[in-house]
Amino acid sequence: MSTESVGLVRPQTLHVSEPLKTVSGAVIPEYDLVYETYGQLNDDRSNAILICHALSGNHHVAGYYEGDEKPGWWEAYVGPGKPIDTNRFFVVGVNNLGGCHGSTGPASINPATGKPWGPDFPIVTVPDWIVSQNKLREHLGIEQWAAVVGGSLGGMQVLQWAIDCPDRLRHAVVIAAAPRLSAQNIAFNEVARQAIMSDPDFHGGRYLEHGVIPKRGLALARMLGHLTYLSDDLMGKKFGRELRDTLKYSFDVEFQVESYLRYQGEKFATKQKFDANTYLLMTKALDYFDPSAPYDHDLSKAMARVQAGFMVISFTSDWRFSPERSEEIVRALLDNDKNVSYAEIESQHGHDAFLLPNPIYEGVFSAYMNRVASEVGA
């Protein structure tokens, strides 16, 4: 596996002045989309790859910012010689509408009031994201993506792209995703939201106006999230029942796993400064996601429209979006005789596996992307 990086990168911003009418019926009068690109767009503009991000991700997919030590969130898979090879592809990462890393979201100023949108920011759903990402596609002068690629909530956007804009992508790479959330998935999201909303610093979502952030709630939501991204096996191996010190028979941090979770929560809420309202929005987008809904809730019917070739990937120990959920996507494609390949990757890393190095995963991903590259002459 290549260890090369795309190196120093810089985000760009697209301002869209055309209003976006969301699925919920609300209107976002104008908005910014922040994005990054790596590699070169070829002469016939056929080698562009869109990467959709997951719940807490953003447009900073690969490479480094000036003075920053940490690379983008998918550095392991995007770069020169990597599965998404920036020597061959023109790669686009975009921060979703409602996000908190530069694209218009709840922490942005509402032009109507001059104050942060906060809880008044319209609920955006996955189809709304596809509409806004499509604006970016037009802006970049790309007729058709060579592939749209994403993991988790990112994979769900890929699915929506293939159904909503069938002729705008040649290939769809859907990793560790599901065609819709289960009751258990929604329940986890609801507990995360309650953690945020019951923080005394939440102030009904207007915490920025109060000069505070609901750190504890956000950290708690992240701790819960983390728990569901890891497998029981992995936590056992990583932490077991290991103690930080000796047992103190108190409610302080005693087990290593407690320390780890607290650290992750704390980091998310304070260091990464993730916006609490964005977290609420993203979990809602997940809950509402159901591309089969307009097609009598029949995924096979929804997939009849699809033109893209599909690569679907799942991970054995992922219990948040298990292999069976990916197989539902595969089955709906098979029902329509669509081009689809499917790999279930052996991994003990749970849902997080889609971000982590793994030779078989890399092999599958690279083999498929090579096919895409040779098809588009990249």
Add this chain to the structure above:
Amino acid sequence: MSLNTDRLLSPEFQLISSWIEPGSRVLDLGCGDGTLMAHLQESRDCSGYGMELDPNLVIAAIENGINVIQANLNKKSLLDYFDADSFDYVIMTQALQVVDRPDQLLEEMLTIGKQSIVTFPNFGFWKNRVQLMFSGRMPETEVLPYHWYDTPNIHMCTFRDFESLCEQKGIEVVRRAVVNQQHETTLGMKLLPNLLGEIALYQIRRKSERA
């Protein structure tokens, strides 16, 4: 992209390929690196899928440009993936003897496919019989190079066994070819296939008078 030409195709695959109507929908079970499926796509205008369990072969199949579904057919039914009559042909080369229940898998193959093509090594081949008879030990040959304890071939059968199963299940043998390791058919094989044939290729379908 694909490396497949007739020149590189094994005689077994060439024979199978010649049995397949151009433009067919094909499913290849245990498709390996996808060589056969890629050949059928390129030279016989076929479409469809390969299924494979081994992750490295899944990667090779993707590289070979076919649609491949990673699946463990000992844990899942073909009907979990496909509706009845989804394919013109369901192919399985040299894999019948490694699955948990060959009889059930055959039924499924002939449910989702109109016809099947199955190939397997003949346990009744004279060398196997001679080894068992004179050394009193399980045969180890070029076609069957394993020990009894580590062999993946858990359901070995002879041609006669297979045909008896077909009879019992109302399966019609449309065509049969019996070949040696070089995939040639000698006069002896024609006369005494169950004794002199090493590998058999069967094209089968459900008998039309199925109840």
